[in-house]
Amino acid sequence: MLDAAVRWVAVSELADPTPYLEGGELLLTTGMRMEGDQSQYVARLVARGVAGLGFGVGVSHEEVPPALVTAAEEAGLPLFEVPRETPFIAIGKGVSELLAAEQYDEISRAFAAQGRLTRAALRPEGMHAVIDRLAKEVGGWAALLDEAGEVRHATRGANTEAVVSELSRLRTATRPSAPRHPESGRAAEPRPVEPGRHPEPGGLTEPGPSGETGAGGGGGGGRVGALPASLALSGPGEHIVVQPLGGGARPRGFFAVGGGQPFSPVTHTVINAAGSLLTLALEQGRTQLEAARRARSAVLELLLSGAREQARAVLEPLGGRLPEEPLAVLAAGADALEALEPLAFAALLTGEGALADRPLAVALVPDTVAEKVALEADAPVGVSLPCGYAPEGLNGALDQARRALAAAPGSGGGPGKGRGRVVRFAELAGQGLLGLLDRAAAQAFATALLAPLTAYGSRADLVESLRAYLDSNGHWDAAAQRLGVHRHTLRYRMKRVTELLGRDLDDPGVRAELWLALEATRR
Incomplete structure (x- = not known):
C-alpha cells in the first residue's frame, strides 16, 4: 500500500469523513x-480508497492510539505520525508541489513525444512512420486501418484481429452494445467520458442523437452500422484504444493502440496527438488526390475536344503520360476510379459525358491490355473498339464504352453478354441493331406504338398475328400456316391492325418500326 498514488491532501476530524x-x-x-x-x-477509509492516514500528535493525543495502529496494520492502510511542529498546511503544500512537478514532467514528456511524432510525420513513410513512432512512445503496438476496417500497416505484436472483429461487429449491429474482448469474452461496459478526461479502458463513447458524446448503450432505436467516436477494449494483460480518422461525420480510417497496462492521461494525450497528425496527413493526401483528379478530368476534356498537345502539357507536371495508339476506352461507375488509377490514365467525367446523370470513370489504355485492366476494376466495365486520339474517333469510342457499360451485369442496364462483368462493344454490336439501343427507351417506344393493338377487345391476338406476318416477310400463306388460321382470317386481322394503327403495312419504314417494337417486347 505504500506505493498508492496520492491525488490530494484532506484534513478532517469527522468520525466518518468518507462522504466528503x-x-x-x-x-x-x-x-x-x-x-x-x-x-x-x-x-471506511480503505473502502473509500484513501491513500494514507497522517495522525497529528500533541493536540488530542500525545501518541498515535494503539487501537488505530492495530486497525490500520490489519487493513493495510498506510499510517504515519505527524509531529506537533509540522503543520498540516505544510504537508498540503508539499504534496501540491510534488503533484505540480509530476504534472509538469508529464506535460514535458508529452510535448517531447509530440515532437517526435511530428518529425515522424515529415518522413517519406508518412502515416506509417507515425504508427511506428506511436508504438514506441506508448511501449506497446499500433496499427493503421482503412475506412473498411482493413489493416494497412501494423507494428510487431499488434492484435489487429481484436480490432477488426470489434469494428465489424459494430458495423453490423442493429444497435451499439457493450463490446467484448475477443480473447477474454468479458464485456466492456459503455460509460460517458467527462469533459477534459480520456476514455477509460473498457469504456465506449459515441455520438448521441444530436452529436454530443454520451454513453454508448443509451436508449432510442437501433442504428445499423453505428460506429463509436472512440473505442476502448480491456482484457487480461491487454488494453486497446481505437480512434477514427478524418474530419467528417464518416470515418476515413482508424488507428489502434495496444499495451499491457492501462494508458495514463499523458499516454492518452500522446495518442490524441498521433490521431491529429494522422488525420491531417489523411486530409492533405486526399486534397492532393482530388486536385490531381480534377487535372486529369481537364486533360480528358481537352483530348475529347481535339486539343491533344494542350492535354499533354497539363498532364506532364503530374508525372503522367498518355498511352500509345491504338488505344481502347474503358467506362465504369465512379466507384471504380480508385482501382483504375494505378493501372491507366483514368479520370472522372461529369455532365454530358456521364452516364444517366451519374459521374463516369473513364480510362484510356493500350488496346492489347484493355480487358486485363478492366477485370482489375472489380466492377461493371464497358470496353470500346480500338481507336486513336482524333476527336471523332475518341468521342465515338467513349460512346461505345458507355453503351457497353449500360449492358454490363450489375450496371443497371441489360443482362450483359460479355465475359463476367466486362462487356466489349464488339460483342454488343454482334447482338444486332437492338443491342445498340437503350433498353428502356426501346421498350417505351414499343409500348406506345403497339398500345392500340394490345388494348383491342377482340379475341383475336393482333400482336401475334402482326409478328407472324412480319416474320414471314408479308407472305400470307406462310404467316397463316404459322398461326394455324386461314389466310382470309389473317387478312381480316391485318386490316384491323392497319385501321387501329393508322399505318400502311406495305410501307417498308412502317414495317421496320413495327418489327423493332415487337423485338423490343421480347427482351
Missing part, C-alpha cells in the same frame, strides 16, 4: 473524536 472524499487522498487528523476500537473507521 473521492478516493486517493492523504487524510490528516488529530483524532479529536477517536476513542476505543477504530477498526470501523479504518475500514
Whole structure:
C-alpha cells in the first residue's frame, strides 16, 4: 500500500469523513473524536480508497492510539505520525508541489513525444512512420486501418484481429452494445467520458442523437452500422484504444493502440496527438488526390475536344503520360476510379459525358491490355473498339464504352453478354441493331406504338398475328400456316391492325418500326 498514488491532501476530524472524499487522498487528523476500537473507521477509509492516514500528535493525543495502529496494520492502510511542529498546511503544500512537478514532467514528456511524432510525420513513410513512432512512445503496438476496417500497416505484436472483429461487429449491429474482448469474452461496459478526461479502458463513447458524446448503450432505436467516436477494449494483460480518422461525420480510417497496462492521461494525450497528425496527413493526401483528379478530368476534356498537345502539357507536371495508339476506352461507375488509377490514365467525367446523370470513370489504355485492366476494376466495365486520339474517333469510342457499360451485369442496364462483368462493344454490336439501343427507351417506344393493338377487345391476338406476318416477310400463306388460321382470317386481322394503327403495312419504314417494337417486347 505504500506505493498508492496520492491525488490530494484532506484534513478532517469527522468520525466518518468518507462522504466528503473521492478516493486517493492523504487524510490528516488529530483524532479529536477517536476513542476505543477504530477498526470501523479504518475500514471506511480503505473502502473509500484513501491513500494514507497522517495522525497529528500533541493536540488530542500525545501518541498515535494503539487501537488505530492495530486497525490500520490489519487493513493495510498506510499510517504515519505527524509531529506537533509540522503543520498540516505544510504537508498540503508539499504534496501540491510534488503533484505540480509530476504534472509538469508529464506535460514535458508529452510535448517531447509530440515532437517526435511530428518529425515522424515529415518522413517519406508518412502515416506509417507515425504508427511506428506511436508504438514506441506508448511501449506497446499500433496499427493503421482503412475506412473498411482493413489493416494497412501494423507494428510487431499488434492484435489487429481484436480490432477488426470489434469494428465489424459494430458495423453490423442493429444497435451499439457493450463490446467484448475477443480473447477474454468479458464485456466492456459503455460509460460517458467527462469533459477534459480520456476514455477509460473498457469504456465506449459515441455520438448521441444530436452529436454530443454520451454513453454508448443509451436508449432510442437501433442504428445499423453505428460506429463509436472512440473505442476502448480491456482484457487480461491487454488494453486497446481505437480512434477514427478524418474530419467528417464518416470515418476515413482508424488507428489502434495496444499495451499491457492501462494508458495514463499523458499516454492518452500522446495518442490524441498521433490521431491529429494522422488525420491531417489523411486530409492533405486526399486534397492532393482530388486536385490531381480534377487535372486529369481537364486533360480528358481537352483530348475529347481535339486539343491533344494542350492535354499533354497539363498532364506532364503530374508525372503522367498518355498511352500509345491504338488505344481502347474503358467506362465504369465512379466507384471504380480508385482501382483504375494505378493501372491507366483514368479520370472522372461529369455532365454530358456521364452516364444517366451519374459521374463516369473513364480510362484510356493500350488496346492489347484493355480487358486485363478492366477485370482489375472489380466492377461493371464497358470496353470500346480500338481507336486513336482524333476527336471523332475518341468521342465515338467513349460512346461505345458507355453503351457497353449500360449492358454490363450489375450496371443497371441489360443482362450483359460479355465475359463476367466486362462487356466489349464488339460483342454488343454482334447482338444486332437492338443491342445498340437503350433498353428502356426501346421498350417505351414499343409500348406506345403497339398500345392500340394490345388494348383491342377482340379475341383475336393482333400482336401475334402482326409478328407472324412480319416474320414471314408479308407472305400470307406462310404467316397463316404459322398461326394455324386461314389466310382470309389473317387478312381480316391485318386490316384491323392497319385501321387501329393508322399505318400502311406495305410501307417498308412502317414495317421496320413495327418489327423493332415487337423485338423490343421480347427482351
